[in-house]
Structures are given as structure tokens and as C-alpha cells.
Amino acid sequence: MSPKYVGQRISRTEDPRLLTGQALFVDDVNIPGMLHAAFLRSDYAHARLNSIDVSAARSRPGVIAVYTAQDMGDAWQHGPPLVIPPPTIQNMVFHTRTQVPLVKDKVRLIGEPLAVVIAESRYIAEDALEDIIADLQPLEAVGDLERALRPGAPLVHEELGSNLAAHFFQEKGNYKSARQQADLVIQKRILIDRGIAAAMENRGIVAHWDPKSQRLTLWDTTQSPIPIRNGLAGMFGLAEHQVRVIAPFVGGGFGPKIMMFYAEEMVLTWATLQIGRPIKWIEDRRENFYATTQERGQVHDAEMALTSDGRILGVRDSFLHDTGAYDPYGLTIPLNTQCHVLGPYDVPNYYAETTVVFTNRMIATPVRGAGRPQGVFVVERLLDLAARKLDMDRVEIRKRNLLPPDVFPYNNQIIDQAFAPLVLDSGNYLPLLEQAATRIGYQPFIREEQPRLRAEGKHVGIGVVMFIETTGVGPYEGARVTVEASGRISVATGVGTQGQGHFTSFAQIVADQLGVNIRDVELVTGDTAEFHWGTGTFASRGAVVAANAIHAAARAVRGKILRLASKVLEAPEEELELADGQVRVADMPEKSISLGKLAVLANPLRGAVQPGTEPGLEATDYFGPQYGATAAGAHAMILEVDPETMMVEIKRYVAVEDCGTVLNPLILDGQVHGGVALGIGNSYYEKLVFDDNGQLLNASLADYLIAAATEVPRIEVGHGYTLSPLNPLGTKGAGEAGTLPVPALFAQALEDALADHRLEVVEMPLSPNRLFELLQAAQESASGR
Amino acid sequence: MLARPGLPQFEYVRATTSVGVHDLLSTANARLLMGGTDLFTQMRDGVWRPRVVVDVKHIPGMQDITMDPGGLTVGAAVTMNQLARHPAVQRLYPALAQAASSVGSFQLRNRATLGGNLCNASPCADTAPAVAALEAILVLSGPAGQRETPFYDFVLGPGRTVVGTDEFLIGIRFPAQPAGSAGCYLKLGRSRMGDLSVVGVAVVAFRDLAARSGYRFRLALGSVAPVALRVPAAESLLAAEPPHETNLAAAADLAMHAAVPISDVRATAIYQTLMVRTLTLRALESAWAQLQGAGR
Numbered sequence A: 001m002s003p004k005y006v007g008q009r010i011s012r013t014e015d016p017r018l019l020t021g022q023a024l025f026v027d028d029v030n031i032p033g034m035l036h037a038a039f040l041r042s043d044y045a046h047a048r049l050n051s052i053d054v055s056a057a058r059s060r061p062g063v064i065a066v067y068t069a070q071d072m073g074d075a076w077q078h079g080p081p082l083v084i085p086p087p088t089i090q091n092m093v094f095h096t097r098t099q100v101p102l103v104k105d106k107v108r109l110i111g112e113p114l115a116v117v118i119a120e121s122r123y124i125a126e127d128a129l130e131d132i133i134a135d136l137q138p139l140e141a142v143g144d145l146e147r148a149l150r151p152g153a154p155l156v157h158e159e160l161g162s163n164l165a166a167h168f169f170q171e172k173g174n175y176k177s178a179r180q181q182a183d184l185v186i187q188k189r190i191l192i193d194r195g196i197a198a199a200m201e202n203r204g205i206v207a208h209w210d211p212k213s214q215r216l217t218l219w220d221t222t223q224s225p226i227p228i229r230n231g232l233a234g235m236f237g238l239a240e241h242q243v244r245v246i247a248p249f250v251g252g253g254f255g256p257k258i259m260m261f262y263a264e265e266m267v268l269t270w271a272t273l274q275i276g277r278p279i280k281w282i283e284d285r286r287e288n289f290y291a292t293t294q295e296r297g298q299v300h301d302a303e304m305a306l307t308s309d310g311r312i313l314g315v316r317d318s319f320l321h322d323t324g325a326y327d328p329y330g331l332t333i334p335l336n337t338q339c340h341v342l343g344p345y346d347v348p349n350y351y352a353e354t355t356v357v358f359t360n361r362m363i364a365t366p367v368r369g370a371g372r373p374q375g376v377f378v379v380e381r382l383l384d385l386a387a388r389k390l391d392m393d394r395v396e397i398r399k400r401n402l403l404p405p406d407v408f409p410y411n412n413q414i415i416d417q418a419f420a421p422l423v424l425d426s427g428n429y430l431p432l433l434e435q436a437a438t439r440i441g442y443q444p445f446i447r448e449e450q451p452r453l454r455a456e457g458k459h460v461g462i463g464v465v466m467f468i469e470t471t472g473v474g475p476y477e478g479a480r481v482t483v484e485a486s487g488r489i490s491v492a493t494g495v496g497t498q499g500q501g502h503f504t505s506f507a508q509i510v511a512d513q514l515g516v517n518i519r520d521v522e523l524v525t526g527d528t529a530e531f532h533w534g535t536g537t538f539a540s541r542g543a544v545v546a547a548n549a550i551h552a553a554a555r556a557v558r559g560k561i562l563r564l565a566s567k568v569l570e571a572p573e574e575e576l577e578l579a580d581g582q583v584r585v586a587d588m589p590e591k592s593i594s595l596g597k598l599a600v601l602a603n604p605l606r607g608a609v610q611p612g613t614e615p616g617l618e619a620t621d622y623f624g625p626q627y628g629a630t631a632a633g634a635h636a637m638i639l640e641v642d643p644e645t646m647m648v649e650i651k652r653y654v655a656v657e658d659c660g661t662v663l664n665p666l667i668l669d670g671q672v673h674g675g676v677a678l679g680i681g682n683s684y685y686e687k688l689v690f691d692d693n694g695q696l697l698n699a700s701l702a703d704y705l706i707a708a709a710t711e712v713p714r715i716e717v718g719h720g721y722t723l724s725p726l727n728p729l730g731t732k733g734a735g736e737a738g739t740l741p742v743p744a745l746f747a748q749a750l751e752d753a754l755a756d757h758r759l760e761v762v763e764m765p766l767s768p769n770r771l772f773e774l775l776q777a778a779q780e781s782a783s784g785r
Numbered sequence B: 001m002l003a004r005p006g007l008p009q010f011e012y013v014r015a016t017t018s019v020g021v022h023d024l025l026s027t028a029n030a031r032l033l034m035g036g037t038d039l040f041t042q043m044r045d046g047v048w049r050p051r052v053v054v055d056v057k058h059i060p061g062m063q064d065i066t067m068d069p070g071g072l073t074v075g076a077a078v079t080m081n082q083l084a085r086h087p088a089v090q091r092l093y094p095a096l097a098q099a100a101s102s103v104g105s106f107q108l109r110n111r112a113t114l115g116g117n118l119c120n121a122s123p124c125a126d127t128a129p130a131v132a133a134l135e136a137i138l139v140l141s142g143p144a145g146q147r148e149t150p151f152y153d154f155v156l157g158p159g160r161t162v163v164g165t166d167e168f169l170i171g172i173r174f175p176a177q178p179a180g181s182a183g184c185y186l187k188l189g190r191s192r193m194g195d196l197s198v199v200g201v202a203v204v205a206f207r208d209l210a211a212r213s214g215y216r217f218r219l220a221l222g223s224v225a226p227v228a229l230r231v232p233a234a235e236s237l238l239a240a241e242p243p244h245e246t247n248l249a250a251a252a253d254l255a256m257h258a259a260v261p262i263s264d265v266r267a268t269a270i271y272q273t274l275m276v277r278t279l280t281l282r283a284l285e286s287a288w289a290q291l292q293g294a295g296r
């Protein structure tokens, strides 16, 4: 039977609920007797906590409890390390320092919680925060990555004797000798700064310990409910089955909502265990700037060695990575950066060296892209600057270096975030580049349009860049598919949903396997009571790992249906077909039985279940990929710069991407659009600004700009389809793809638009003001000042 | 500490007549409310902690736009969207209409009022330059009746106005504009819409036979000084010599020299200073083109 739903552009079945306010979000959870929490946060980035007096807060009417680190006693413990460094990398230095629930003696990041107030209302809780007297003695703050490593720098973790969190290097081939043969070496210092994820819904938790049933229920805006359940159970001495974590609808994840074991998750769980009443905490927008993880801060010293005809001989990249005050997420981000510097290119020699630095800033964990945009930026910038030096076309230099389609699977040798060698499973890169260039009209633009526009005094530039995206990492996900007596199909999987359209795309897979209408497939995601094996939604893995697990479970159920129907209808399995919620004999449609009736027969009230069989039409199955699938793409854009104000307008944007099998093109387009929007923010609007004391100067959406409808153009999406050989559906992830190449693309298009200034863009994010400064500096150096 | 309380507790009073409002203002710890888009953000941030919030936008006349031979009167509580889409305002006071439509987003403009924007007295208030260039008169209601004050006396500094504790603004009067007058407001933010202005420039221009050049230009800058800044030197220059390319550029230079911005997280002073020149020149050119178009 040919697929009916997979591959179709069908609208998302969850949207009516979301659009009419019927979907459950954490803040919609209201339980009789529920209390509210508010956190007192440090307004210093680095300080010694001499004492804290909460007595006045405790006596405020309506306050139920006020807790500090001292009050937690033995329950006060550091959060678990989430990702260990890869054991496969030699000569690794890694110092694990994980976050604390409440500050005990020293504040290490601005906004770190000092105390929590639990009260009858959020109003009372917040008012009571003002009653707390915390004696904080400010210390010099660590912010700048290079200064942080100098002798005598203030220390985030004194016992380490330095702010070095990790150091490691990886090598492919021999860069040194490659460099000796080079005709051209491009050497650049490249800066990428921090931003936030700015999900529409901030974080939120409702923690409820019911003393009578001895059950803990946690509604949490997490991307990974299962690890949170297992971790909290372990931390607080509960059996895993006593803990249920529900990630209901979540208004955007973007990475910071992965299994963090945030202070608030630990504290609310502990507090409800003390009080025995449900407690809610909803992060407000300002807290989000201080309490939710961030990313991107890196300083690269990168170089590329090339031949005179533009072939890459090797790349060397040594960079500092800002992990913030703690490093629970291990080396995922810098490993991604190292891997993505290699891009879709044939880089025979590569030396990557990473130094991870502790700073008095919010913990860095993956934000959509997770180190990849930095890597893409480095390699694409080096290529552009090399092309300029060689007087070579930007598309041409890329063509000369792309890996050809016959090399896959291609082993890049260095270790990736999944601890395995970076093997590119499949790909066909040249057509992606050509498609992007053709769609944007690269040649006609360069040859005719741009000269004409320039003659009119317009500053219009074009850019074309490429990228790969490692996606769909293991270990595994699972799913359970059940045919109910009503004939409806219920599906449960462990991953959480934050807007990806899982309810539709996952249902499409099941509907095709079982021959039912997609409306009859009911999906539950992110509820550990429904399914408790798996990790979560991150690393662009839902459509790879979870979708294939669902596919496997649905196939298993299909097998059960056919076996039973074959008996009931007295026809061989090969002659049966599943369609319209029925099983029927292919050429005798009158000989049929509905799935619902079959489900009842499979779960009889009398008689015995045969040994070796199971009741019902239900199956649970798992999928774990051998290694991650690698998606790829090419983006192109035309932008106009106002040469006086430096305001930009993106005239056209083309995104061509290859994520293998497309489950639902509509949803995929949406993912790409959203990804590009964040990338545009990362390029020209979204930058956190800290002062020397580590104070965040733009902690509001009035000062921290997010790319809005006026900044995000219509995005044309094109596709390539090289199916991943690593999973039955042939899917690769696409969740982060849109974001990855945008800063690199922006930089190239800006340079092209301002070609008369010979500008070099080696930092991101920019802003009109920052670009203006760069141009002034370029002019000054050109005029020899 | 960073966890700041949300809105403090307060009593809400909705006034439907000005009777009693002055007393309430002078006796209670009160703040006036119209759209609330500044007031509530500031109360949330702990800037204001009033016990009573007095909503004056429902007092008759507060939301009216009226035209008479003397000019235009805008009730203090007229919203930005009402102002921006009013045909007579668009035609006769384009700088004001453009300034109003440059504020925030469409949703915000449904609440934000002209009076609130002026009384809040932020250096980056978008309507302030237009109101300054149009030489508006502000009408205040006090216990002893109404008094009028020109806008150039109204704002004392960031967040400070001449409104007495027992007074409130009821309207803004714009003198009648000479036939064929031109105007525009140009705003530069960091994004194309929704950001607060980094620089705002309002220009109003009309034929004036009393001026040696035959034209009168009024120019005001926003966001680059504690208050909206008129630039008399530039205005005199263009009154003295007929506008042409170099004159307009010279006037823009004078505007640039008048600006005294400070660097902050949103923009550096150097950028703002140079953008004053750029935007002023563009605004002057636009007004000049309008005048020439109208003259034909």
C-alpha cells in the first residue's frame, strides 16, 4: 500500500486546540490548595553570601514557608552532570561543576537563587521577597573569556585554581604540514556573542506531592520529562514509579528546556515534599533573562590553508567557549562547533582546539543550533575571505571543496557530540548549492541586477552559504501503539512537544501503517505515566529517533492485526489490506472487519490468552540509530543596506535543505522559517550586553530585540532528498537547520552590499550601530589613520 | 534584589467628570492613568507606588479630536491609532500623524495616548518632536480651572513636567497651519518597527513671506537630549536663505551639533549624533519636496 499521509502537506491537527486556547500549558494547571513560589535572586554576578535573614518574610501573612540552602539540609546537592565528556577523546581536561538549588556560600551568576518563598499567592510570595535581608559581599566578576584565563583573574570556582573548565583538541590529518604547502593562509579572529532563546512561553513548574497516595506529579516545561523523572526520583529518594512528570503543551523549547535540573525544578520538588501541597512557579519574562540557560559566546582564532585554485588544504581552529558558571551539559556545544567547522567540505587536515571557560554568567547549554552556527560561521567566513583574496567567486570556491556524492558514508574522524566519530551518513551537496544559487538568481543578480542597482546608488548584496547539521543522535526513543475497542488508535511516546507538530507528523506515520484516518490517531507525548523510556526532544532528533520508534511500533501492531484478521477472515495475510479503519480481503471488500471489532476479539473476556502471545492489538517498540544522521543545506539571500543608518532589509531569502524523507512539508517549512527567524535575530538584533560587573544591561524585550515580522522576510524553501540509510523512514532532523547558516549568510551579504568599503565581518551578532562602527573603523584604516 | 515585585496593591478610580479629581490628586498618593502603557510598566518596576490610580480618559472631551479655525485640539486621551488615521490630522499635521503611527506596535497604539506620551516625558517619546515643531499648547485642568502652557515649557527633564500634583492634562492645542504646510517625522530604531527611537526628527515647513527665504522650517529632535530639542540655528538659517542642497545640509549639520545624546545599551552617542544629521537632512528634503510639490 502506498503511503497516504507521510509526505503530505496536511495542516496540523493540534492547531485548533492551540489557537482557541484549549491546550493545556503548565500555567493552566490549577489544583485546589495550590501554593505559589517566588525566588529571591542575586543581583550580583559574583558575591559571597555572608548571611541571609528570612525571618521577616516567614512572618508575613499568607507565607507558608521560606527556604534557604541551609534549610534544605542534606537534600541540598548539586544538580547531576547531564552529559559527560566523551571518554573517546584523549588528553582531555574536564572539571565538572554543576548548578545548585539555592546559593549556599557564594553567588556565581547573576540571578542565582538565594531563597524561595512559598505563599498562598504569587503576590504575597513576591512581596515577601522584599522582607528578606541577604548580606552579599560583591566580588570582581569574570566575564571576558581571555581575561578569565589570565593569572590573577577572579575565580568562579576557587578550588580549581583557574577558570579553565575544559581543554581538549582533536586532529584529522596533519594541519601543520598542510599549511606548509599552502599558497594562501587566511587567519582570523572571530567573535560570537551570547543570546537568549526567548521562547514565547517562559519556564514553569507545578510540583505536587500527594502524601496520601505517596505520589509526586510534576508539570514541567521540559523537553525531556523522562530524565527529569528519573533524576528527581534519585535525588529525593523516591521510586521512579512514584514520580510522574508531565510536559504538557510547551510554548517553545529551543534547547534551554532540555533536562536541566534547574534550581527551580530541584527546589519545588523538595518544597512540595516538605509541605505536601502543590506549588506553582511560573518564570516571568525578566527572570527568563537570569534563570534560563543561554548560548553562543565563543572567541575563535581560526585559519584556513588553501591552494591558489581555492582548494582547502586544512583548517585550524582554536577557540574559547563560555560555559557560564557551571558546565552540566558537558562539551556538547563545543563539540558541535568543532564538527561543523568541517561543514560539507573536503577538509583533509584539521586541528581543533577548545578551551572552555567558567564565567559569572548564566550556564550555557544548547540553544537551537547548539554550537553549530558558530562552526558554520567560522568555515564560511574563512571561505569567503579566501575567495576574496583569490579573486574567486563565492559559489565557485564552495563548489570546488564540496564532498562528492560517492564518498558517503564519509568519516570525518573527529569525535562528535554523540561520542562517535563524525560520520556523514549520506548527502548530495552540490545540487543543494546549485538550487539555492538558481532560485535566488545568483548569476543574473551578480552580472546584471547588482551593477544596475549600484549605479542607482543602492547598496544591495547577495550571499550564498552552505552548512551541514548533525541530527538525530541516539541513544534511542520508544513508543507504544494501541488499537482501542472504538477503533481509534492511541500512541504514546516519551519525547516532549514544544510546537514541532508531533501530533500531526507522528500520527501520519501511524495512520499509514494501520490504514486509518489521521483524526483517529490520538497521540500522547511527554507524560511519563504514559511512556517512561526515552530521553527527549532535542538535537533535531524527534523526526529521526521518535518517529522511527513510532513507525516500528505501528508496524508491529500491523503485524498483530494481520495475524488475527487472517484467522477471523479465513484468508492468508498476504491477501489482506488495511484501509478506512478496516481489514479486508483485497479483492473481496465485503469480507472485512473493523479494527475496533478486531481489538475486542484480541482482548476476550473469556478463554485464555495463548502462551507466547499478548492480549490486545498493542505493541511497544524502540529505535536507536547507529549514529546521527547528517542533514545539509544551502541558504541564499539578497539584502539592502541603508549606507547611512545601516538599517537592513532582506529582499529575498531562499533556504534549500535536505533532511531526507519529508514527513510533512508544511511542518518542515514552518521549522525552517522559525529557524531562520532566530538566525536573523542572532545576526542583527539579539545580543546580551554585560558590563564589567557582570550586570546584564538589556534584560528586557524592550532592550533585547527579537527579530519580528518586519525583520523576517518571506522565506522560500527548497528541498533535496537524500534519505538517511540509518533508519527505516530515511529521515534526518531539521529542527535546527534553519538557524545554522544565517549569521554566516548575513555577513557575506553585508560585505557584498558594502563592497566599496572592503568590510570584513568577523563577529556576530551585529546591529545597525555596530555595523556603523565597523565601517568607520574600516574607513579609518583605509585612510591610513 | 532581582526578583522585583509585580504591581503593588492600589485602588482604581474611574473618573467620569473632572469634579473631585483635583482633590483626590492632592490628598491621596495618586497617579493618573490613561492608556497605562507607561504607568503600569513603571509601577511594575517599582518606579511609582501609588495608592490610588485615577483613570481620567473617560472624562468628556478627553478622547475628542476637534478642528476649528484656530487649529486642532486633541483630547489628552486620544490614542495614537485614532490620531494617526484621522484624515484632517494626516492632511494638515502630517508630522503628528506620522509620529503617532511610529509608536510601538498596532496593538500598543490602540492604548497609548498622545497625552500619556507627553506627560510621561521620556526623552525618546516619539510625539514630542512633532508636538514641539508644531508649537502646541498644552491645556491643564487644575482646582482653579484651566491653564495653558506651551509645550516648550512643559517638559522639565526626563520624567518631569510642569503638571502640578493637583492638575492633569486635558488636551493639546495645535495652532492652525498655514495652507500648504508640509511636515514629516522620521524615526530610527534598531529594527524597523516596535523599537523605541534612537533618533527622531520632526520637521514642519510652510511658506512665509515674512521670512527672507520665503519659507519657515521648524525642526525638533527626539532621543538625543533630555527633552525634545528645537534647533533654532538651523531654523534661522533656512528662514534666511532659500533652501537648496547645501543649505539643507548645513541645517542638518547644525542639528547634529545641537544634539547631546548619551551612549547606552541601545546606541552609542557617536552613532546617534551622526544619525541626527542623516535623518534631519532626509526630513528637511522630504518637507522641501512637499512644499515644492504643493507650490506647483
Ligand SMILES: Cc1cc2nc3c(=O)[nH]c(=O)nc-3n(C[C@H](O)[C@H](O)[C@H](O)COP(=O)(O)OP(=O)(O)OC[C@H]3O[C@@H](n4cnc5c(N)ncnc54)[C@H](O)[C@@H]3O)c2cc1C
Residues within 6 Å of the ligand: B031, B032, B033, B034, B035, B036, B037, B038, B039, B040, B041, B056, B076, B102, B103, B104, B105, B108, B111, B112, B113, B114, B115, B116, B117, B118, B119, B120, B124, B125, B126, B127, B163, B167, B168, B169, B170, B194, B195, B196, B197
Ligand atoms: C511595548 C511598548 C512599546 C512602546 N513603544 C513606544 C514608542 O515606540 N514610542 C514612544 O514614544 N513610546 C513608546 N512606548 C511608551 C508608551 O506607550 C507611550 O509613551 C504612550 O503614549 C503612553 O501613553 P498612555 O496613555 O499609555 O500613558 P499612561 O501610561 O496612562 O500615562 C503615562 C504617564 O502620564 C501620567 N498621566 C496619565 N494621564 C495623565 C494626564 N491626563 N495628565 C497628566 N499626567 C498623566 C501617568 O501617571 C504616567 O506617569 C511604548 C510602551 C510599551 C509598553
